[in-house]
Amino acid sequence: MSAQLGKVLALIISDRFGPVVEKVGMYLFQYGTSPLLYIVKNTGLPLGKVKESLCVLIKYRLVFFVPNKNENIANYTFIADNVLLMLRYPKYIHLIKRKFGDESEMIVEEILQKGYWTASDVIQKVFQRLSKNVDNAVSFGQLKDKFVSLVTAKYLVRIPYSEEDRPVPNLILQEGELHSISEIDIQQLVISAKTGQPFCFPDQGVYWAVNFDRFHQDMRDKIIVAAFTRKFDENAGELVRLLLQQMYIRTQPWADVSNPVPIIEIKDIIKKQTGFPQLNVFFDQYVNVIEQDSCNLIRKSGEASGGSFQIFLKEAFTQFAWEVIEQCVLEKLDSKAARIFRLVKLKQYIEPDQIQQLAMIPAKEAKRLSYQLFEENFLQIQELRKAPVGNGPSKSFMLFHINLPQVAQMILELCYKTLFNIMTRRSHEKVMNKRIIDKKQRVDTISMGMRAQGASEDQLADIEEMITPPEREILEKIDRTMKKLTLVELEIDDTIFLLQMYLIYE
C-alpha cells in the first residue's frame, strides 16, 4: 500500500472506467474503508455519480462492502490487489486457451469483461459469437460441458449471494456451493436463441466469477517447471511438473511444503507416456540429480514405497526472489557489485575487509561498491560496538547483511514505478500523436465504408494516399512503440507476480 501503487491503480482505473470512478476508487484507497456519504462529501461528486461508480467497482470486485454498526449503512472497502490483476487478464485468457481451447477461452473472456455473470447468459453470448463463424459450429451442449469443466477445475467460482432482504445484504455462500454447478436448461437456451426472445432461465441469480487464485496456482507451477527446465533440462522439468500434479492429490495448493509424494506414482505415469523417452530410461538418475542438487528444493522424506519426495514451494520462491534481486543488482550496478551482493548473501554477516579479500576486488572498488549497494538499500549495516574498556580506543565492527523481504518489497515498488512510467508514457505518446492517429482512423473508416459500397481499387488507393509517406512512417513508429510498451508491461507483471508470490509465502 504505497503511494506508488496508488498512482498505478489510479491509471489503471481511469484507463478502464474513466475519471469519476477513479476519483471514488482513489478516495477509498487513500482513506480506507468508508461509508457512502463520506465518499460523497470528500470527493465532492454528486451522490448519483458516486453510487454509479461504486456499482461499477463492486461489479468488477474491486470494492466490497460490509454492514456498518448501524445496519442500514454499508462500509465500502477497496481491494487494491484485484485492480492490479486487471493487467493480468490477457494472461488468464491465454492460459485457458492453451489448456481448454477456444470455447473455454471465450467463456472466461466474457466473464472477465462482465465481472460476474450467470451460466446461461454466458453460454448464450458465446454461442452467438461463435455462430457468426460458420465453419466452426458448436452446440449448446458442448458449451455447457466446457463451462462445467471450468467450474469443476475451479477456474470459475460462484460468488456469494444474499438470502434475506435487508438494506445492506449480508453476502453468504453455503458450503459446497462454491464449485457445484446449478441447473442449465439447454432446451430453453436453444429456444431463446431461435426466437431471439429474452428468457427467464432457471439459474437466474446464480452468478459465476473467475477464481484468480486457481489461475495463480497454474502460473506458479509454470514458473517452477520453467525454472527446472532451464536449470536442468526438459526431462527434469517434466518430472517436476508431474510431481506438482501429484502433489495436489495430497496437499493444500498453497502449502509451504508439499506432503510426501511416492515416486513410484510418477514413474508409473511416465511409463505410460511416450513424450519423454529419456526420462523413462534414466528416471532414477533424474530423481537423484534433482534431489542432490545444491538448490535443495526437492528432498527425500522417506523410503516408503520406493522413496517419497517433498517439494519445497516456499523455498523455491525465496530462491527465485534472490535471483530476481541479484539480476537487478547486476544490471543496475555491475557484475562486481552482484558478486559482493552474493557474497554477503552467502556469509550472511560480513566485514568490509573480508569482502575485498573473498570477492577478489581491489580494496577501493570493493569499498565503493559496497557502500553504493548500501546507498541503494540493497545492503544493510549492522554495527557491533564493544563496551569501551578503560580509556582505550573504542572498537566497533561494521557488518553488512541483507534483509531479503525488505529488498523484495523495494524491488516490487520499483516495478510499480516502472509500470506507472510505462503507462504514463504510453498515454503521453497517444496524446502527442493524437492528430495523426485520428486521421488514420478516419481514413480507415472511409475506405471501409467505400469498400462496403463496392468502390473500385483506384478509388480505394486514392483514399489510402491521403496519408502521406512521412505520416505513414510516424504511424509505424507509434505502432512499434506501443507494442514495445505493452510487451514490457506484461513482462513487468511477471516480475510483480514472482515477487508477490515470495511475499505471500513469507
Next chain:
Amino acid sequence: MEKKVQIKTEMSEDRGGDSSQTEDRDNVEARLLELAKSHPEGISNDDIKQHMKEVPLPEITTVINKCLKNGTFDLFRTKDKLFYKYKDPSKKTVNKGADNEEKVVYKIIEEAGNKGIWIRDIRFKSNLNMTQLNKVLKSLETKKIIKAVKSVSASKKKVYMLYDLEPDNTVTGGAWYQDQDFESEFVDVLSQQCHRYLLQKWEDANKISGGPLLARNRSYATAGDVHKFISELGISKVSLSVEDIESILYTVVLDNNAERILATNGSYLYRAVNRFLPSHGLVKTTCGVCPVANRCADMGLINPKVCTYLSDWLNN
C-alpha cells in the same frame, strides 16, 4: 675462552663436475651438519676425520669451505686448535660495532618474522623516542640488515623486516598484487577462463550419452584440473598456486556461474550451472536500471514523459 677468527682454510679444492660426485657431496654435507649440531661446543678436524673415515679429505674440505661461505659454520680457534661450530643460518647476529639501541631494535624486528613490524609498534616495544629510532632504523637499513616493505593493506604503512626474508602474502597480497596494486584485470581474465573451462567440461559431459547422473559427475572439476588448464594456457606470467586458483574459482561461484561442493576427500569440486530464471521484465526496461529512478515522479524535471532513457530505448 673462545675467540672468533676469520681464517681462509687453505686447502685444495676438488672440482668434480660429475653428478654422482655432487650427490656424494650433499650426503657428506648432511652428515657433517648432523655432526656439528650434536656438538654445540664445536668440532675439530680430528673429530671429522674420526667420524668420516671413508670420505676422502679433499671432499670434506670442499664441503667445509662451502659451509663457511654460506655462514652455516663458524670457525674458532681454541688452544691452537681449529673448531667448527654450527650456526643456524636463519639467525644472524648484528654486525659488530652495533650499539645497544641497534641490538634492541634488531631483536624486535627479528621477532616479527616475515610479517614485518610497523614503526609505531617498534617504538612502543623499544621505548626509544622517534628521532632516535629513525636514526637506528636508517643505519640498519644502510647496512642492509633490515628492509622496509610497503604493505598492501595500507599503502602508506611501511613494515620492517630482516633483509633476507621473503615478505609474507598478507604483506605483499600474493599473486594478485603488483607493486601494491591489485591487478583486477588479471583476476577478471582468469575468472573468465576458469568459467570457460568449467562450461566446456559441462558441455562435453552433456554430449556424451549415459544419463544425467553420469553427465553431472563428469562435469565436476577440481581446482587442480583448472590449475593445469590455466598453466597450459600460459596467460599468467607469475606462477599461480592451486590455492590461488581456488580463490579465483570462488569468484566464479559468487558470480553464480558455478557451484561448489565438498568432495569426499575434503577438497572442493566445481561445476558450471545454469540459473533458474531468465532475465526478468524489470531489467529489460530502462527504469529497472535507471540511476535516477528515486527522483523520478509524475511531475518535475525527471518524469516518464520526457525521459531520455525511455526515448532512447523506444527508438532503438
